[in-house]
Amino acid sequence: MSCTCETRLPVRDYDLEATLTSGQVFAWERMADGWVGVVRGRWVKLRPAAEAILVQTAQPQSEWSWLKEFLQSELELATVLTTFPREDPHLRAAVAACRGLQLLRQEPWECLASFILSSTKQIAQIRQIVRTLGERYGEQVSVPAGHPPGFAFPTAQTVANLTEGALRECKMGFRAPYLLGTARRIVEGALVPESIRQLPLNEARANLMALPGVGEKIADCVLLFAYGFPTAFPVDVWVARALSRFYFRRNRLSPARLRRFADEHFGPNAGYAQQYLFHYIRTQPG
DNA sequence: GACCAGGACCATT
């Protein structure tokens, strides 16, 4: 078995840039020659190429399933897109605008914590908070020579042992007690992140929503971005805006009604549709 | 300087 610091993951229809900048993840940095992040404690640099993603790590790897899983690089996006509604010019326009946008499969705790920090924050600010948390409390990971230091996202155990004040100093404001409370519930074993995966969607959602600072929207983000429930449909202000503009003549509907519409209209991969609409309406001028 | 941001929560109606 070969063991190297580089590989080439074949992909079809993968827009790395759109995927990493579409508000799913907040800890990836654009470098001159690629995207740098940390996946399951390993520093990674990714570079888009023809029909592939070129990968560099800091330490030799004997296998790459951890990265294929995160990137979902073996998923056939075309198959997902065929499940979208036939007659929907708005969704079709959104897909055309960012074809190759994929859903990642994140580590549950990091995803959950990140989205607890996301409430009424702009993505640029969420990134700042997550970066500060990592630099202060994350485990340092080894990086190739010449690169700035890298940090893993702090574990639930680490966060649980902090004070609310220490978290507030990371500029997360009123979200500090939420993050602390959720970390402590996890450390106590009141919720086992890996156990969520086997549950039916509604049970999984209910379990997440029992955590402090986690409502429907954040629960759906975690269900979609970490656990891979393809019908989870987070409705934030942008998605609400897109749905109301495209499907309801700009009338405002409650998030609950919008989600019900989404279930009926978008089908078995509604979560993907949601991500296309989110990225589309945020990146289209006007 | 006003307005808004990938909301949750609590108290009222």
Next chain:
DNA sequence: AATGGTCATGGT
């Protein structure tokens, strides 16, 4: 069930 206020902080 639906509305309104509150909670920090910083971008636009």
